[in-house]
Amino acid sequence: MSGAGAKRILVTAIGGAKGAEAVGALAALGAIESDGAAVLIEVTAAKPRSATVVAAREAKALEASLAVVDRELRAKARGGMCSVSIGDGDECVERLEAVVASLPDGVPCAIVAPPVRYRRILESEEIRVSRVLIRADASEEEGDRALLELVRREAEDLVPDVDVVAEPPGWLASRRALGGSVGSGESGQATPLVLGALFVLVLGTVALLAIAGAITGKARAQTVADLSALSSARSMKEDLPRLLAPPTLPGGMPNPAHMGKFEYLARARRTAVRIAVANGASPLRVSVRFPDSLSFAPVRTRVSIRSRVEGAGSGKTITDWAEARVGVPVTMGAVPAIASGGGYSGPLVERQGHGMRPDVAAAFDRMVSAASAAGVALAINSGFRSDAEQAALFAANPNPTMVARPGQSLHRCGTELDIGPPAAYGWLAANATRFGFIQRYSWEAWHYGYTAGPEPCSAAGDSVGPGGDPKSSLGGSLPAFVPRRFRRAILASAMKWNVSATLLAAQLYAESNFDPNAGSPAGAQGIAQFMPSTAAAYGLTDPYDPDRAIDAQGHLMSDLLKRFGSPALALAAYNAGPGAVSPCDCVPDYPETQAYVAKILGLLGGVGAIAPMPMEVELVR
């Protein structure tokens, strides 16, 4: 059966060199010309190799056919190869000849034999070896080298194709070859693709993480600046009432509640640095500035964080900064902290959700306390009403005997209260006068007016102090920060134009710090900082004349209060112009205007002219 041209490879090892079996397997597998299998015959007494789970169909066919030739032959199909072990006894060459003779045409066969059998196999006419591979280590001893040379010459005498294999195949290649699967020359056909894909995957992931890290790092510095600026503004918000509180008490003693501007700013600065450090910034890289530090009440803070970005070859220092401020909420415009739109334009104090003059509130508190002790609960059904509110009431019930016409109700003065319930009418009739209240009309058992203070809807009533002490009205109600030389002009303007004197004073404080010669880069002039066009509209020929400027200021504020109905909006309109306030009916989002309104409302709260204003902190940039 063995035809001419069949590859018969004899492999032997010299000097105990290892790897002859793998060399044989590689050579046999490499000699397969088309679909088929090779045979590896090992002349050895060693235990035969076991079959592999997966084997080529041709290898299994060889295994079956060899079993027929020799029942004792231990042939096993291993991948694309059939491995045969024929022992190393004296009869091994004869058995080998029988096996080789039985192989189908074209099946390559590698015979791995020890040197003692080598000569006989080489000379066998039945086997007809076509190629010899001698496995010998390059570093063999001199004796072995002589033996190798001898063996090689003998082989070359009989077979022209003789090679010496100086190094054994690698471990993986040997395992694969002996498993009948792969040769060392073409290993890893898919491996480069897989490794390449894996490399791209890992590279992409690393790149994404690096980019994200860089972006996050940059954003982190900005975040630290934001949080520091906000925290600094928060410190200002909390300290603002103390900054704006009078530095001295009425008796001339220092006011322990007052905080100086230096300490106010120092606390804001310390807060900014502390928060920056808590968020991971170095204190040496944090700088804090107050853009409006020259103002009597700074409400803005700017925090800068310097960080160093290392680039290729050189580093670069970048600065992230944020600015925050204390501002008034947008909804602030709707809260009438100071009465307007009626006959009373002074501070408005709320009791049970209804507004009234401060002295009325103080008297009502005393009356409620007494009523409660007598087991009577008093409830206010109505207090201060603007003319607009009165108009709405009258429209709903247009009976002048029941509801006063707009402009005629005493409720517009902040001195009148509608008190209930009916069960309390008896107690009120008997006791209200003890607290300064009288029943206004005999047919209205619920309507009580306060008569112990200034007249309703009088200028004196507008200037009643926050403590409700009528004696503190007029000059006594002006805050301590008002210079003596301007007090008379402020009070005169307040009485003339029915505007709170405290509001006018706070405004002058914020506008010019009571400097009659003040000017601004925008062109505002004088103590009330009139723009020339506005001054002309109000007949103010010399804005640097403080008395006339304060009078015009009262006139302008009176107009703005009537138009916008709230001090916050009137102040915003004074600063930014009515055109900026009208569209949104709110304090416009101009940093300067926001700060201006916040300062004046804070100042009014600080001196107790109005209830403390709700402020909020926000980032400007």
Added chain:
Amino acid sequence: MDRVLSVRAESGQASVEAVAGIAVLVLGGLVCFQLLATGYSVTVADGAATAGAVALVRGDSVKAAVKEALPGWANSRVSVRRVGEKVEVSIRPPSPFTWLSERIELTSGASARSK
């Protein structure tokens, strides 16, 4: 070797390697996904902690601000703690390996003045 020994291009050899390679590739992909998910979770936790700190300084609800700053998937994987002036947000990143997801927790913090 004096001469290169060549072996026939083994049919199925590339397939065997490809199958093994794909398994390695899938495993590598999962590891990369885990890395990216972890990195993304760190970014998300940072943003949420910052939002919480801003709420702290403004006197708003910290937990509500943190929840609002988180994407939907993170709502059930987050815990918020306030330690003095610090807001700590801990997130368990998404993971294809359940046992790993339960073991990884990333915490990010941001500080702001609270009072």
